[in-house]
């Protein structure tokens with residue numbers, strides 16, 4: 001299976017940081033967000049990844065490319081631990097790029113992948129969302145896809161005050177972690193939301209989605225919404241994500257994610273805990 005990582009958005013909620021750099025390249029502890037996303041695809045068994053980029057996103061390509069000068073320097077200065085890490089980034093997978101010419105929304109970004117995908121089901125991982133779990137989120141969806149053969153999307157319970165930021169599903173529970181989806185609505189008002197189960201940015205999509213994306217009109221925010229195209233598919237399953245999600249699309253959530261993920265690193269966690277306790281006194 002191939003994966004598509006949309007990373008062409010303008011990142012307006014993160015301005016001015018994203019004026020000249022992609023939000024997908026903002027570091028969370030010591031890695032850019034999109035590296036966590038690529039690593040998730042790779043650890044799900046995917047080695048063909050298409051990243052949807054756009055204007056001002058060159059640093060994403062540079063990040064996953066070889067850097068001979070840097071490798072030479074690290075080799076000669078004996079910094080072999082860094083050298084191994086830097087080399088492994090460019091060897092993780094076959095990464096391809098296509099540019100979304102105009103930022104018309106997530107649905108339109110995914111449509112840019114049509115030629116590369118070539119008629120098969122494919123995974124989509126949003127480039128600004130980190131999903132941490134024992135079994136990678138995309139692999140969890142692939143397992144459901146293998147069983148049912150249809151589109152599967154990752155969902156999780158969303159607190160009331162965040163409902164308006166998500167695509168929300170209406171569905172019938174099949175088992176503890178699986179729903180058969182009957183309808184989806186993008187960014188509903190709390191009172192219009194059919195449930196509290198939100199779409200979190202990981203999907204296995206049937207290739208028919210491309211046809212439906214071309215059929216839909218712009219939706220919420222004047223954007224071509226993937227959720228609106230999903231509504232037209234015959235069969236969709238929603239799989240409750242078993243893990244921890246970090247949406248780094250806005251400053252506060254990015255900061256929280258950075259702290260949480262840094263606290264998983266033994267080399268900094270004590271110092272960071274002490275510092276946080278000190279400034280909170």
Ligand code: UTP
Nearest residue numbers: 006007008009010011012013103104105109127
């Ligand atoms: P978001 O809606 O969170 O990204 O899309 P955005 O448009 O950059 O955010 P704001 O609202 O302006 O702050 C989720 C993912 O889809 C990609 C984004 O790069 C992000 O990874 N995306 C979004 C595209 O690739 N193209 C688009 O036209 C829109």
